[in-house]
Amino acid sequence: QVQLVESGGGSVQAGGSLRLSCVASGYVDDLSFMGWFRQAPGKEREWVAFINTVNSWTDYTNSVKARFAISQDKIKSTLYLQMNNLTPEDTGMYSCAAADRWNSRLREEGGYKNWGQGTQVTVSS
Secondary structure: OEEEEEEOOEEEEOOOOEEEEEEEEEOHHHOOEEEEEEEOOOOOOEEEEEEEOOOOOEEEOHHHOOOEEEEEEOOOOEEEEEEOOOOHHHOEEEEEEEEOOOOOOOOOHHHOOEEOOOEEEEEEO
16 A cells, blocks of 8 residues: 655746655555646646656656656655746646556556645646
8 A cells, every 4th residue: 555645736926836745655665657647627637747766767748848857756755746937727736646567558547556635736827
């Protein structure tokens, strides 16, 4: 069993930055991939980024490339999402997720077994 707890959300103006954190506890050694998702009001949850926890290979959805950076601190069992140059379109509930192996659905919700409760990000224009 893995527990995930996010923090770091808040309200910022367009162009600002935030860093989200996700602390993992439990059987963290079993995790191979961790990802970030977001859900805007009235929209479906969408994948943002993921990282391979073994070799730190990363991937991002096109809309956040060059603005967001996913990273990890294995000693602290913490996943991060550095978000720069935020726009109102980045507003949403951000959740971290964990998978215990590679699968073809890592860019979809179905690719992950464990989820956090989320942290709200609001970007005003």
